[in-house]
Amino acid sequence: MRRHELDTPALILDLDVVEANIAAMAAFFRDRPQKLRPHFKTPKTPEIARRQMEAGAIGITAAKLGEAEVLARAGIGPVLIANQLVGRQKIDRLLALPEHVEIIVAVESLLNVEELEAGAKRTGRRPHVVIEVDTGMHRCGTANPEDTAALAERIAAGPLVYRGIMGYEGHTVLLPDPTDRREKATAALERLSAHVRALRAAGFSPEIVSAGGTGTYDIAGSQPDVTEVQAGSYVFMDGRYRSVRPDLGQPALTLLTTVIARHGDYAVIDAGMKALSNDMGPSAGARLPFTVARLSEEHGTVQTGEADLQPGMKVEVLPSHNDTTINLHSEYYVVRGDEVVDVWPVEGARAYR
């Protein structure tokens, strides 16, 4: 079957482009001390994670326990859950994961450390942890290096296995001006280094220092204290990252849609917010110059611009934000050129627990 014969809306994944993106990022990390632990929140399928591991990744980063469960079921790891798992239900699930896949989880509070310690006592297993540091994004994480060192000391005294720290400079990854992005990311990474220094001084030198996203992979990946980078979006790229990092990768993912109406200067496609996200602004035509200006539940209203869109045409959209668009779908239609060569389930879609 050819890509334009697919029923719509359908996520189309261009495997040649994916492979090129994986190879380019792997090449950046091949000869440096910093390594790549790509983030699963973008591809959400073990098919991609496996290819990233084969290209030299040291493990996979996950956003949610549900994603780690998908990876562990596929036998892929080690997995760093770059997030807090709070509450007994989560900890029981964490400790029920297969033991042959190493899982490391982030912590930031004494309460959570105590919950994990209680889980360790219940099960006899010893969860591995990194301390999450706030490097300026003001999401989770310890802000004060002395607090980080005190938490490390507390962790090392109990049954948990202390592995290091992570800090994600998410407030800088999408800054459009390269100089501004470099300055702010460098400042964030300098904050991370302050935590590393405090840990070293207290005798808890971190084995893992994880940071970085697609917009800053090269900045974090050149910072001497950083040991690994958690970039995710690079593998497919999307509209927002194409505008911020035009130097990096090609778009591998499009949404095939059908034009269902045309009125004056606008057309309507059969993909609304149940098939395409717009949290990062409007998406655009992948090959034709149009903008998906408005989404209702099942309709996308398109400013046609120069594109002569007519009912019945199938057109591909480059999502502005892949992660949230992919989350709406259950399968990728995998293509090489125009030929559909496979269908992959998006096993990690809606793995938000």
Ligand SMILES: Cc1ncc(COP(=O)(O)O)c(C=O)c1O
């Ligand atoms: C904790 C964490 N690490 C890394 C990333 C990297 O993402 P990206 O490659 O999209 O910049 C994200 C993005 O949301 C994140 O939340």
